[in-house]
Amino acid sequence: MFETINGMPAHVLLVHAAVVFVPLLALGAIVFAVWPAVRARIDWAVALLAVVAPLSALFSMISGNAFYEMRVADGTPEQFLDQIGEHASYGQRTFFFSLGLGLVTGALLLLRRRAGTPKAVTVGLSVVAVVLAVITGYFVVMTGDTGAAMNWKIS
Template sequence: MFDTVAGLPVHVLIIHAVVVIAPLTALMAIWYAVRPASRASLRLPLAAGAVITGVSGLIAGASGEALEHRVRAADSADAAALALVHDHAEAGDLARILCLVLMVVTLAAVFYLLPATGPAPLGAAVAKVTASAVILASVAAMGSVIITGHTGAKAAWADQVTATNNVAPSGEGDG
């Protein structure tokens, strides 16, 4: 189901949503947690970003597994390339979980941390715990997405970069 679309791996298409939306949602969630005055204007965009983050993280994980099976089945995959794919898959498993955690914690915050117009509906202590959980989940998700993206880029491009290390880019080296 999440293997290919129009002849391209779904994974290479959906990861762009994760790489862009997850960090933006995480930063917005942190702002929402620490700036009560901004909550009224951020509630809907933050809830939408959280859902997109969680869903795109799930799709990226499922499509990544499909792509991993294709790579492992290819006779041309060498041990070094498979090791890079394995590292990326491991990082991706964690990123998928942390995108879901970010979604759940952020949606909880959207419903429990209301704009600064009155007392917190569940009390100040619960509001502080919720805000802290949002910050922790946001930092963890951002870090995980960055690490996963880095390992994925290495898996996709390391052999091309190595093969062209002695080739000057176009326009350079002309003296």
């Protein structure tokens, strides 16, 4: 399922969803955490991104693993496989941090609506969300950079 789509490696198609949705989640989480005036207007979008972004990163990771296995099977040189491995390690971290960001953002969304939640809890979750958003953004950039560098060096 995650190997090819219409004869193309699925990874080169599925990765575009993660490239769009994960940074949007990071941006949405930061805005939601620090800008109270817009929370009510963006809460539904941030909630949707909290689910879609980690899923898109997961599908990219799974399809990337399938792509790697196809390269191993076709005898790709070890040097290139090492570059894929570096790219994959960034991709895995992108998935795990986006998952954490999605969960923290979801909790923040729920607790902001719940009456009686101590302010310290929501402030603490807001800080964690911003930190996770920055870290997730870093790993998205590094994943994309290592992937693009491989593509342009071998083309």
